[in-house]
Amino acid sequence: MPNSSSISEFLLLALADTRQLQLLHFWLLLGIYLAALLGNGLISTAVACDHRLHTPMYFFLLNLALLDLGCISTTLPKAMANALWHTRHISYAGCAAQVFFFVFFLSAEYCILTVMSYDRYVAICKPLHYGILLGSRACATMAAAVWGTGFLYSVLHTASTFSLPLCQGNAVDQFFCEIPQILKLSCSKSDYFRKIGIIYFSFCLSFGCFVFIVVSYVQIFRAVLRMPSEQGRHKAFSTCLPHLAVLSLFLSTAMFAYLKLPSSSSPSLDLLVSFLYSVVPPTVNPLLYALRNQELKAAVSNTYIFNIHKMHASLTGV
Numbered sequence: 302m303p304n305s306s307s308i309s310e311f312l313l314l315a316l317a318d319t320r321q322l323q324l325l326h327f328w329l330l331l332g333i334y335l336a337a338l339l340g341n342g343l344i345s346t347a348v349a350c351d352h353r354l355h356t357p358m359y360f361f362l363l364n365l366a367l368l369d370l371g372c373i374s375t376t377l378p379k380a381m382a383n384a385l386w387h388t389r390h391i392s393y394a395g396c397a398a399q400v401f402f403f404v405f406f407l408s409a410e411y412c413i414l415t416v417m418s419y420d421r422y423v424a425i426c427k428p429l430h431y432g433i434l435l436g437s438r439a440c441a442t443m444a445a446a447v448w449g450t451g452f453l454y455s456v457l458h459t460a461s462t463f464s465l466p467l468c469q470g471n472a473v474d475q476f477f478c479e480i481p482q483i484l485k486l487s488c489s490k491s492d493y494f495r496k497i498g499i500i501y502f503s504f505c506l507s508f509g510c511f512v513f514i515v516v517s518y519v520q521i522f523r524a525v526l527r528m529p530s531e532q533g534r535h536k537a538f539s540t541c542l543p544h545l546a547v548l549s550l551f552l553s554t555a556m557f558a559y560l561k562l563p564s565s566s567s568p569s570l571d572l573l574v575s576f577l578y579s580v581v582p583p584t585v586n587p588l589l590y591a592l593r594n595q596e597l598k599a600a601v602s603n604t605y606i607f608n609i610h611k612m613h614a615s616l617t618g619v
Contacts, residue, residue: 327384340587341366357435369583372406376477396478409451422517515526543589554578
């Protein structure tokens with residue numbers, strides 16, 4: 302049986318058996334990837350270039366868009382390359398890098414979603430203190446904490462995962478290197494349960510963020526329902542509902558993927574759940590935010606029109 306020291310590469314899950322279906326999957330993944338790049342890229346550009354969007358809410362949304370870009374760019378390009386070139390291989394170092402960056406972007410995204418709930422709480426429940434509690438220095442500090450937390454969290458999980466002896470082969474039953482699937486290759490049950498213990502410990506820490514989000518939104522909805530103006534209630538819900546939709550999809554699928562029992566999993570279900578939490582949120586987040594936010598929609602439209610005019614001018618020499 303091979304051990305971790307003799308493994309030089311892993312075999313990822315083949316999305317299809319026939320060449321025609323592999324090419325079909327390649328074009329589907331390419332379309333999804335380009336849509337995610339376009340949506341998150343437009344939001345990032347609009348927030349960075351439009352001075353009207355230089356507020357804490359859009360600053361955190363910019364961070365979310367960058368994290369979404371990083372998350373989907375960690376998984377899909379390799380899956381597309383494997384489908385296009387009819388291979389399943391990923392090097393040991395490439396797999397470790399994929400785990401590191403995926404966990405980094407995923408955990409940082411959860412942290413930024415927590416910070417965004419705090420931003421909405423202060424904006425709606427304590428509007429007179431908004432400028433004090435969420436000044437430029439406070440926002441920069443929270444953003445740095447988000448990225449720093451994601452980095453430390455990723456180092457912990459990557460190091461503990463690849464320190465396990467692996468002797469159950471090198472086939473990973475997923476289209477990218479995912480920690481639960483790598484754990485199935487562990488030799489020792491004691492090492493396996495040690496890693497499972499780290500995951501559940503991380504879940505307990507993440508549960509604290511979840512409680513904070515729930516309490517924040519309880520206070521937010523209480524404040525919104527007390528607003529005398531229907532227009533004010535509509536505006537408040539328009540800024541909160543996209544965040545809640547993104548958060549619900551992200552948490553439900555990620556928790557199911559990482560906390561389910563190995564005996565209750567199946568390859569098709571694992572593939573579906575992993576696709577839902579790793580690919581769908583980065584793709585639909587821009588739509589969820591842009592469709593409900595008129596300011597952002599206008600800024601994105603202006604940015605798109607400006608880029609089209611700039612491209613036309615460069616091509617025509619005008």
